[in-house]
Amino acid sequence: MKSNPSLRSSRKLAHIKHALELTPGPGATGFADIHLIHRCLPELAWEEVDTSTSFLGLSLSAPIIINAMTGGAQDVAEINAALSRAAAATGIGLAVGSQTAALENPDLEATYRIVREENPRGVILANINAHTTPQDALRAVEMVAADLLQVHLNPAQELVMPEGERDFRGLLENIRAIVAAVPVPVIVKEVGCGIAGEDAIALAETGCKGIDIGGRGGTNFIAIEQARRQDTLGQGLVEWGIPTAVSLLEVAARLKGRDVVLIASGGINNSTAIAKSLALGARAVGIAGHFLRLLLKGGEDSLREGIMALIDELKMLLLLTGNKRPADLTNTPVVVTGLTAAWLRARGISVENLALR
Ligand SMILES: Cc1cc2nc3c(=O)[nH]c(=O)nc-3n(C[C@H](O)[C@H](O)[C@H](O)COP(=O)(O)O)c2cc1C
Numbered sequence: 001m002k003s004n005p006s007l008r009s010s011r012k013l014a015h016i017k018h019a020l021e022l023t024p025g026p027g028a029t030g031f032a033d034i035h036l037i038h039r040c041l042p043e044l045a046w047e048e049v050d051t052s053t054s055f056l057g058l059s060l061s062a063p064i065i066i067n068a069m070t071g072g073a074q075d076v077a078e079i080n081a082a083l084s085r086a087a088a089a090t091g092i093g094l095a096v097g098s099q100t101a102a103l104e105n106p107d108l109e110a111t112y113r114i115v116r117e118e119n120p121r122g123v124i125l126a127n128i129n130a131h132t133t134p135q136d137a138l139r140a141v142e143m144v145a146a147d148l149l150q151v152h153l154n155p156a157q158e159l160v161m162p163e164g165e166r167d168f169r170g171l172l173e174n175i176r177a178i179v180a181a182v183p184v185p186v187i188v189k190e191v192g193c194g195i196a197g198e199d200a201i202a203l204a205e206t207g208c209k210g211i212d213i214g215g216r217g218g219t220n221f222i223a224i225e226q227a228r229r230q231d232t233l234g235q236g237l238v239e240w241g242i243p244t245a246v247s248l249l250e251v252a253a254r255l256k257g258r259d260v261v262l263i264a265s266g267g268i269n270n271s272t273a274i275a276k277s278l279a280l281g282a283r284a285v286g287i288a289g290h291f292l293r294l295l296l297k298g299g300e301d302s303l304r305e306g307i308m309a310l311i312d313e314l315k316m317l318l319l320l321t322g323n324k325r326p327a328d329l330t331n332t333p334v335v336v337t338g339l340t341a342a343w344l345r346a347r348g349i350s351v352e353n354l355a356l357r
Pocket residue numbers: 015016019067068069070096097098127150152189190191192214217218219265266267268286287288289290292
């Protein structure tokens with residue numbers, strides 16, 4: 001992104017406004033093509049089922065992360081504080097929004113640091129773009145005493161953003177240098193267009209420990225940047241991207257046997273989508289727009305209750321599929337139908353073995 005700190009702050013506020021106004025989509029996530037199988041004889045008691053998860057050496061009460069959204073404008077510090085209190089109260093993870101604003105203007109650091117102040121022992125993820133220097137990546141981690149570092153890739157958003165980045169060369173090399181420079185595991189994420197299997201293989205070679213596939217079907221940054229423009233450019237791209245379920249299946253198949261943890265995100269707003277993501281190979285899910293709406297429309301109590309409901313419903317779904325723990329879902333049968341199945345077959349990935357496992 002072009003450097004202009006005040007423009008960056010007002011862009012943050014515009015992103016929140018448009019994310020609330022625009023509905024997810026119009027492209028689908030693909031979760032409608034994913035089916036878990038109900039077990040009427042689960043042979044489990046409620047007390048035996050446990051949603052807690054270990055994730056890159058960290059512990060969460062459930063495999064859920066409040067995904068990267070904000071920081072970098074004085075008006076959004078309170079949003080970050082509220083997100084962080086909710087994460088602390090429920091035991092889930094929290095990623096801050098892109099820290100570029102504070103790397104350029106240290107006066108804004110407090111709008112990110114507040115997440116650590118509100119949640120001293122919780123799992124916090126720092127967030128930078130893939131052009132950030134390794135030195136600044138380290139500063140971003142230290143700024144929030146982060147446990148993990150997210151590096152985001154968003155070429156479609158940048159292209160539609162009037163002031164956006166136009167040069168996407170050298171990013172793999174830079175990610176490799178970031179991985180070497182920071183003392184915490186690095187997770188590379190998309191922001192809503194998904195990650196293809198071939199890109200996932202290239203990313204795994206950088207030494208990153210996690211990939212958040214950030215698929216299509218939820219918050220749509222092409223539509224958000226289009227809405228910020230005065231003209232029609234970008235309208236033809238609003239359905240661009242790889243659906244979340246498709247991207248997750250592609251990346252899981254291509255990275256099988258590698259030491260890279262997968263996170264599913266993009267349009268996840270209910271417990272069934274969480275359970276489906278875990279069954280398809282994600283170790284955790286990232287949720288942004290759904291949590292932002294709960295907070296800004298219903299307040300902090302509504303956000304906390306919404307998170308607790310997701311965790312309780314995930315526990316119900318574990319029981320109803322005959323599983324005790326989230327990781328056990330990776331051995332549960334999943335039926336893949338429709339466009340998602342057709343896509344995977346065309347890409348040489350078998351879906352039959354998932355249904356018969
Ligand atoms: C208001 C808002 C701001 C965001 N800012 C960032 C950001 O700074 N860095 C980033 O990696 N992702 C950012 N995202 C993208 C989310 O982390 C997530 O990848 C995307 O919204 C898709 O997930 P969702 O459908 O659950 O919203 C932002 C999302 C929202 C809604």
